[in-house]
Structure formats: structure tokens, C-alpha cells
Amino acid sequence: MSSVSKAAIAEALSEARARTLALVEPLDDEQLNRVYSPILSPLAWDLGHIANFEELWLVRTIGGREPLHGDLGRFYDAIENPRKIRGELPILRDAELRAYMADVRERSLDVLEGVEISAEVEDPLLRDGFVYEMLLAHELQHNETMLQLLQLVEGYELPPEIEAERSSGSDGEEMVAIEAGEYEIGASNRGFAYDNERPLHTVALAAFEVDRTPVTNGAYIAYMKEAGAEPPLYWRREGDGWIDTARGRRDPIDPTQPVVHVSWEQADGFARWAGKRLPSEFEWEAARPHLNGVGHGWEWTSSDFLAYPGFAAFPYREYSEPFFGDEYKVLRGSAWATHPRVARPTFRNWDLPRRRQIFSGIRCARDA
Numbered sequence: 001m002s003s004v005s006k007a008a009i010a011e012a013l014s015e016a017r018a019r020t021l022a023l024v025e026p027l028d029d030e031q032l033n034r035v036y037s038p039i040l041s042p043l044a045w046d047l048g049h050i051a052n053f054e055e056l057w058l059v060r061t062i063g064g065r066e067p068l069h070g071d072l073g074r075f076y077d078a079i080e081n082p083r084k085i086r087g088e089l090p091i092l093r094d095a096e097l098r099a100y101m102a103d104v105r106e107r108s109l110d111v112l113e114g115v116e117i118s119a120e121v122e123d124p125l126l127r128d129g130f131v132y133e134m135l136l137a138h139e140l141q142h143n144e145t146m147l148q149l150l151q152l153v154e155g156y157e158l159p160p161e162i163e164a165e166r167s168s169g170s171d172g173e174e175m176v177a178i179e180a181g182e183y184e185i186g187a188s189n190r191g192f193a194y195d196n197e198r199p200l201h202t203v204a205l206a207a208f209e210v211d212r213t214p215v216t217n218g219a220y221i222a223y224m225k226e227a228g229a230e231p232p233l234y235w236r237r238e239g240d241g242w243i244d245t246a247r248g249r250r251d252p253i254d255p256t257q258p259v260v261h262v263s264w265e266q267a268d269g270f271a272r273w274a275g276k277r278l279p280s281e282f283e284w285e286a287a288r289p290h291l292n293g294v295g296h297g298w299e300w301t302s303s304d305f306l307a308y309p310g311f312a313a314f315p316y317r318e319y320s321e322p323f324f325g326d327e328y329k330v331l332r333g334s335a336w337a338t339h340p341r342v343a344r345p346t347f348r349n350w351d352l353p354r355r356r357q358i359f360s361g362i363r364c365a366r367d368a
């Protein structure tokens with residue numbers, strides 16, 4: 001019995017691609033090639049990388065076929081090519097880029113026709129369609145990075161279906177009490193999850209309390225006023241108040257909306273000012289069923305991005321392993337820019353503590 005159908009995979013792949021193309025639809029080639037920020041890739045790189053990753057896994061690894069453009073793939077290797085140099089690489093651009101994306105997709109679907117993806121297949125890449133789920137997640141995660149860059153594009157309008165994901169405010173000071181105990185953390189062996197979410201293991205937690213909803217713009221403004229803290233990215237002073245200048249707009253800040261685009265340092269500073277602390281990622285996962293307002297912004301946790309006990313890299317070392325250590329902090333939840341397929345309760349996002357280009361917010365906790 002197959003738990004995933006090829007038709008469903010093909011449909012999901014085509015939905016993800018439609019979302020990718022909808023994001024760049026209003027832009028011209030010059031905008032796709034332009035470097036807007038040293039910490040974000042030009043959009044043309046993301047598009048070529050999405051297609052190249054698909055070619056690597058679905059066409060070459062699974063299908064055993066030759067690449068369309070020789071060793072072009074080395075320019076799309078995310079580890080070999082840091083973001084600040086991606087604009088200068090001899091990558092595919094314009095019509096050639098679009099043709100490559102379409103050609104790779106045609107080949108992937110052709111390979112899919114001939115493979116076995118049931119729960120019984122020996123190859124862990126194909127079992128339950130793992131590699132296809134990984135490809136979908138990859139493209140949709142890049143959609144979110146593309147949305148980070150699109151915040152820098154003056155006059156850019158979000159596709160309506162993504163605009164609709166932006167939530168309509170949250171408030172309330174209420175905290176939820178979570179009992180001390182042993183909690184199961186991580187993803188089981190079935191279905192798709194990244195290697196860093198595995199293995200499933202038990203973590204003992206002391207009793208704690210956590211905010212039911214994320215910290216609002218209003219609360220963050222109070223913190224800035226009282227503690228002289230820095231504003232979130234894209235905020236500018238206007239008169240007595242603040243405006244949001246992302247995408248070249250001048251939107252008044254809605255005090256009831258969850259705050260986003262704050263660094264870990266700002267999140268940690270806010271929590272201390274409020275007499276609380278950031279939750280650990282295990283506390284966040286244990287409390288997840290009780291939290292409201294998840295999905296507006298990623299939530300910084302106090303945890304470093306570390307391997308779970310018994311971690312095994314799969315299917316490739318570079319997704320998680322090079323980032324383990326005390327340099328990166330874990331974010332949990334998801335943002336309005338995150339596709340629901342990516343937002344598993346066990347999903348671990350990570351970034352440097354000073355970074356604010358991600359859609360990152362705050363939720364506080366405290367010891368019980």
C-alpha cells in the first residue's frame with residue numbers, strides 16, 4: 001500500500017512552482033538579477049538553485065540521468081557560494097533560466113512515472129516519497145527566502161493568496177502553565193522530516209509558563225520607549241509614531257499585530273525587560289498545543305542549534321550538520337511567509353542572533 005500517490009506528488013510540485021513563479025511575476029529580469037543585500041541572494045540565483053536542486057535529486061540521483069548544463073551545479077551550491085558573491089556568478093539568467101526550470105521539471109515528472117514510492121521500498125529516498133517531499137519543502141522554503149528579499153523591492157505587491165496569510169492581530173497577556181514532566185521531542189521515523197528533527201527523544205522539563213500569544217508591536221514600542229531599544233528592521237520614525245517601510249511602503253504600525261523582524265538579541269532583551277525569558281525550543285514544542293497566534297512570525301528560542309542525541313545526517317550532510325554549534329539560535333513556529341507544508345510542529349529554523357531579515361518575532365516564557 002502506498003501512502004502517497006504520484007498524482008498527488010505531481011500536483012504538489014506544480015502548486016509549489018506556481019507559487020514560486022507568482023512571487024517573481026511582477027519583476028523584470030533586471031530586478032531578478034539585482035543584488036539588493038549582501039545577506040540575500042539575487043532572485044535569479046534562488047530560481048536557478050531551486051531547479052538545480054531538483055535536477056540533482058529528482059533527475060540525476062533518482063533518475064540516473066546526465067545534467068542539462070554540465071557542472072553548472074557548482075554555482076548553485078549554497079555552501080560553496082556565500083550569498084554575498086552570488087550576484088557575480090556565471091549563473092543562468094533571463095529566458096535561459098526560465099527554460100532550465102521548465103526542462104528540469106519535465107524530466108522530473110518523467111522520472112517519477114517510472115519509480116516505486118510505496119512504504120515498502122528499500123531505498124529511504126523513495127520510501128513514502130521522501131525525496132519528493134524534500135524537494136517540495138526546499139522550493140517552498142526558498143519561497144520564504146525570496147519573500148525576505150522582496151521586502152527590499154520598492155513597490156512590490158504580494159500575490160493575493162500570500163497577502164491573505166498575514167494575520168489580523170493578537171493581544172492578551174495571558175500565560176499558559178505547562179506541567180513538569182517528560183516530553184517527546186522531534187519527529188518519528190515515518191513520513192517526511194529533516195534529519196535535524198530526528199530522532200524522536202524524551203526531554204525532561206521543569207514546570208514553566210509561556211505566553212499564549214506572541215509579543216505585539218504595541219508591547220515592543222513600550223519596550224523601546226522605556227529601555228531605549230532599537231526598532232525592528234524596516235521601522236522608521238514618523239512624527240510621534242512608527243511606520244513600516246518594507247517594500248517601499250509607509251504603513252502605520254498596528255499595535256495589535258505581532259512584532260516581526262527582530263533579532264535574537266532584541267527578542268532576548270524584550271523578554272528580560274518584561275521580567276520573563278525566551279522559551280527553550282523544547283519548551284516551545286511541549287507547549288505547542290496550547291499556543292494561539294502561531295504563524296505570524298518565527299519565534300526565537302533560547303536554544304542553540306544542536307544535534308539531537310543519536311542524530312544521523314540524511315540524505316545529505318550540508319542541510320544541518322555544518323550549522324550545529326553555539327553560533328546559531330533556533331526559531332520555532334512559522335511566519336505568514338511560510339507555506340503550511342513547511343510549518344511542522346517539530347520544524348527547526350535557525351539563524352545568527354543578530355539577523356532580522358527573517359520574519360522573526362517573540363514569545364516569552366518564565367519559570368513556574
Ligand SMILES: [Fe+2]
Pocket residue numbers: 049053078138142
Ligand atoms: Fe537551498
